[in-house]
Amino acid sequence: MTTDNPTQHTAATAELQATPSVITTTINVPDQFVQALKEGQSIMAAEMALGGALVGDGGAVVALPKDFDIHDLEAQKPNRRRARGAMSTAYVTPFAQYAIAYRQPGAAVFVDASTMQARAVLDLGTLESPGHADNTAELKPIKTAAFDALLQLNGRARGQQELAEFIEDWGIVARLQFFREAEEVTLPKALAAIRSITIESARKQDSEVQQLSASRTAFESVQATSANPIPTLIYYTTKPYADLEERTFVLRLSILTGEKAPMLVLRIQNLEAHTEAMGNELAELVRTAIKGEMPVLLGSYRKAE
Structure with missing residues (x-):
């Protein structure tokens, strides 16, 4: 039988009493x-x-x-990381000056003849070191007032009064010339003819009856006349854009007789050919102003994302 040793029991009790208590503290940290x-x-x-x-x-x-x-902290720095922006002008000379001054390796100019605009991509870069293509100069020529007025009139039916006023407004500015076939018509006579137009209508009917058949034919002719010779061609000479040379546009005059009052239509002959020629002229102007500092190409450029 085993008996507890009182001495050992007393020592263990003393040791437990001497051991400090362990206190657990929980700290709540906000989420x-x-x-x-x-x-x-x-x-x-x-x-x-x-x-x-x-x-x-x-x-x-x-x-x-x-x-x-x-x-982006670029705005807080003394200088930008690189040049970028979009300059725009309506004139060739400042466009070329800016493009030459701020060009970088690989810069090129693209002239779009169909829209009569040019764009210089100044940070296009090269195949080995392509640029961001976001530093550009834009050339957007503005139509002259006389050319813009002509385009607004082209191919649209106008009344006698409206067309007469157009001729009065632009007759001297655009140096209008009037022709009927090979004969030239003076400005006063052309205005008088347009203001006073007579519509003549003639109807002719033929009828033929036979024993087993019958036929009828009807012809109607409508003619516009005036006491003065009505011009059929009008020459309109003006600068289409500020930097381009003067150009003569030939307009064909036609009269619509189906309405209550005669309506007149002026249509530019070979407008597409004029547009192509003006685009080529703009490209040559840009090429001359750039002075070989960068290539000038016919076409447009769009950066792919």
């Missing part, structure tokens, strides 16, 4: 603080990833959380 720590760690990781992607020949893409906003 916002935890979230801020996580976001801080994510931001540091994102900065490291971006730094690796942007330095030297780093990767082209980088994985970032979709709820991150990337803030």
